[in-house]
Amino acid sequence: MSSASAPPAVEHLDVLIVGAGISGIGAARYLKTGLPSKSFAVLEARAASGGTWDLFRYPGVRSDSDLHTFGYEFAPWRDQESIASAPRILAYLRRTATENGLDPHIRYHHKVLSAAWSTERARWTVEIERTDTGERTTLTCAWLFCAMGYYRYDEGFTPRFEGRERFGGPIVHPQDWPEDLDHAGKRVLVIGSGATAVTLVPAMARTAAHVTMVQRTPTYIVPVPKRDPLANALRTCLGEERGHALTRRKNIAQQRAIWAFCRRCPKAARRIIRWINSRQLPEGYPVDEHFNPPYDPWDQRLCAVPDGDLFKAIKNGSASVVTDRIDTFTEKGVSLRSGRELEADIIVTATGLNVQAFGGIPMTVDGTPVHLPDHVAYKGMMLSGVPNFSFAIGYTNSSWTLKVGLLCEHFCRLLAHMDAHGYDVCRPEVADPAMETRPFLDFGAGYIRRVVDQLPRQGDRMPWLTSMSYHGDVKLMRADSVTDPELHFTRAVAARPEEAAR
Numbered sequence: 145m146s147s148a149s150a151p152p153a154v155e156h157l158d159v160l161i162v163g164a165g166i167s168g169i170g171a172a173r174y175l176k177t178g179l180p181s182k183s184f185a186v187l188e189a190r191a192a193s194g195g196t197w198d199l200f201r202y203p204g205v206r207s208d209s210d211l212h213t214f215g216y217e218f219a220p221w222r223d224q225e226s227i228a229s230a231p232r233i234l235a236y237l238r239r240t241a242t243e244n245g246l247d248p249h250i251r252y253h254h255k256v257l258s259a260a261w262s263t264e265r266a267r268w269t270v271e272i273e274r275t276d277t278g279e280r281t282t283l284t285c286a287w288l289f290c291a292m293g294y295y296r297y298d299e300g301f302t303p304r305f306e307g308r309e310r311f312g313g314p315i316v317h318p319q320d321w322p323e324d325l326d327h328a329g330k331r332v333l334v335i336g337s338g339a340t341a342v343t344l345v346p347a348m349a350r351t352a353a354h355v356t357m358v359q360r361t362p363t364y365i366v367p368v369p370k371r372d373p374l375a376n377a378l379r380t381c382l383g384e385e386r387g388h389a390l391t392r393r394k395n396i397a398q399q400r401a402i403w404a405f406c407r408r409c410p411k412a413a414r415r416i417i418r419w420i421n422s423r424q425l426p427e428g429y430p431v432d433e434h435f436n437p438p439y440d441p442w443d444q445r446l447c448a449v450p451d452g453d454l455f456k457a458i459k460n461g462s463a464s465v466v467t468d469r470i471d472t473f474t475e476k477g478v479s480l481r482s483g484r485e486l487e488a489d490i491i492v493t494a495t496g497l498n499v500q501a502f503g504g505i506p507m508t509v510d511g512t513p514v515h516l517p518d519h520v521a522y523k524g525m526m527l528s529g530v531p532n533f534s535f536a537i538g539y540t541n542s543s544w545t546l547k548v549g550l551l552c553e554h555f556c557r558l559l560a561h562m563d564a565h566g567y568d569v570c571r572p573e574v575a576d577p578a579m580e581t582r583p584f585l586d587f588g589a590g591y592i593r594r595v596v597d598q599l600p601r602q603g604d605r606m607p608w609l610t611s612m613s614y615h616g617d618v619k620l621m622r623a624d625s626v627t628d629p630e631l632h633f634t635r636a637v638a639a640r641p642e643e644a645a646r
């Protein structure tokens with residue numbers, strides 16, 4: 145056959161990372177450093193890197209974790225402020241990508257549509273759409289690493305609000321913030337009580353006529369210092385690398401201690417948070433009505449407010465909180481179950497995300513669709529019955545990236561083990577078919593509960609538990625062996641013609 149009529153060769157990579165957010169950039173750096181001979185690419189559906197930190201553009205958008213733990217272990221956080229705005233986080237991520245030579249590996253406008261595993265060929269075939277041209281392409285990879293985050297990018301979550309169409313002004317979702325929205329001098333209603341709402345309220349209150357946060361249920365809100373004087377002192381005295389490492393250790397211990405205290409002594413934790421809140425709020429403020437949730441601390445994520453900015457806005461009168469239920473939107477605002485009417489020029493629905501696993505892409509294994517609830521997460525990073533596949537889902541009780549860093553290390557060790565023994569395929573399989581399973585994310589938040597039956601499961605024992613403990617994971621992911629009786633390694637059938645013929 146002449147070369148002119150040969151079908152175009154399909155590109156093949158050792159590893160395909162999908163998503164160029166904090167997880168995908170981190171994974172690429174671990175892979176490039178740990179296994180420099182591996183060919184890899186990072187496919188990113190959007191025109192830019194950064195994921196969450198590029199997508200969200202609402203006023204004040206920031207982390208609520210400190211960047212010494214939310215940032216990478218290998219890339220010191222150099223800013224004076226350890227709670228950082230989205231532009232600073234983005235600059236950090238992009239600088240990390242550049243400094244580590246990752247830019248040439250990232251392919252923008254490449255949206256993964258589906259992935260099909262063939263055991264015979266020991267590879268994934270991945271369908272891709274160019275989001276800039278609409279062109280469809282295919283490539284194959286030996287390993288698929290999913291760093292697509294945990295929510296839908298095309299649409300945030302908004303519950304149905306009665307009479308929504310009657311409201312005369314703009315109704316905005318934080319995930320889709322209009323660039324030209326001018327809230328200066330306007331009355332703003334922010335619906336919600338989560339991290340986004342408590343970020344937006346003080347940020348908008350700086351120029352708005354007034355901002356009212358309307359919540360159905362209060363959330364635990366704790367002030368955190370924007371600057372960490374000890375972190376800055378350590379950096380000055382010990383240099384960036386050692387300062388970062390020490391602050392990171394301190395903050396990991398601190399996050400863990402606070403979480404453990406809240407879980408062990410919920411009543412005391414609730415009292416302490418209430419006391420902190422009441423000290424920051426005006427004299428006589430109804431703290432219990434607006435800041436005393438019906439659940440225990442850390443049943444859902446605590447919301448952090450840097451330097452108590454939300455409380456300051458309430459104290460200076462530029463913001464207020466109303467705890468009630470919205471009955472209906474009206475022409476002028478909202479009408480509440482209590483009978484109260486709130487007028488507004490702009491309504492912001494800070495009502496959350498649509499959680500989605502692995503970008504919602506359909507996957508098949510040897511032609512059989514992967515139905516996620518039928519699969520159990522192995523060490524919180526792979527799926528039972530799905531070969532050569534791993535994913536980056538971080539902690540929900542401390543900084544996301546702490547876990548992602550550890551699982552990337554484990555992933556590199558796993559690939560090295562396969563290379564050393566000539567294995568092509570690695571597939572977790574549950575040995576005990578009677579093993580009890582429970583939700584992958586055991587977290588009470590509404591956005592998780594809405595989709596829990598669409599997500600994979602976790603088991604009741606190792607290696608099928610999804611650990612939320614950094615120290616436990618350091619042992620499991622960094623120190624313990626990558627082999628396990630429930631992780632099966634094989635060679636590709638196609639690579640063993642004598643076996644294929646049997």
Ligand SMILES: Cc1cc2nc3c(=O)[nH]c(=O)nc-3n(C[C@H](O)[C@H](O)[C@H](O)COP(=O)(O)OP(=O)(O)OC[C@H]3O[C@@H](n4cnc5c(N)ncnc54)[C@H](O)[C@@H]3O)c2cc1C
Nearest residue numbers: 163165166167189195196207208209256292293503543544
């Ligand atoms: C406003 C906000 C603030 C947060 N603050 C914190 C915090 O302070 N601390 C904390 O621990 N966590 C925080 N989180 C959670 C946060 O999302 C994660 O910690 C982290 O940013 C997730 O990074 P990621 O790279 O895993 O996913 P993402 O940032 O979501 O990135 C995923 C990337 O994958 C790409 N992608 C998705 N599907 C496809 C596809 N089919 N093909 C190609 N590319 C695809 C997306 O375009 C995106 O670039 C916050 C979340 C939000 C929304």
